[in-house]
Amino acid sequence: HRHEIRRTARRLHDAARDGAPALDVVPGDETARARLERLRVRLAAPAGTGESIPLVCDDPFVEVAADDKAPLLEALVEAARRRQVIVLTDDADVTAWARVERLTGDVELVEHAPVR
Numbered sequence: 001h002r003h004e005i006r007r008t009a010r011r012l013h014d015a016a017r018d019g020a021p022a023l024d025v026v027p028g029d030e031t032a033r034a035r036l037e038r039l040r041v042r043l044a045a046p047a048g049t050g051e052s053i054p055l056v057c058d059d060p061f062v063e064v065a066a067d068d069k070a071p072l073l074e075a076l077v078e079a080a081r082r083r084q085v086i087v088l089t090d091d092a093d094v095t096a097w098a099r100v101e102r103l104t105g106d107v108e109l110v111e112h113a114p115v116r
Contacts, residue, residue: 039057054083054085055079055086056088057085059090061094066093069094077101077106080107
């Protein structure tokens with residue numbers, strides 16, 4: 001998979017260079033509502049290459065209240081209907097939500113075993 005990861009990293013770099021907005025947010029800098037709006041803007045932005053580049057979200061739920069996670073998660077599901085969305089998280093609320101949503105077929109969940 002290294003080749004695929006490197007190719008995707010190059011595409012993301014090229015898209016950023018060509019003006020695609022970034023979703024670089026420092027935890028605690030935004031409310032859940034502001035984060036959701038930035039996410040919607042990023043999801044609406046063209047990939048720049050004519051190809052669908054996966055959106056990778058690295059723990060986007062840090063410091064987001066449990067009640068505020070639902071709109072973010074629903075936005076990600078909606079976006080995933082148009083492009084691949086990958087969420088990396090160790091948030092127990094999000095994992096529990098994904099376990100239920102995977103039953104609908106809209107979400108795929110990959111969990112790693114804890115290192116012992």
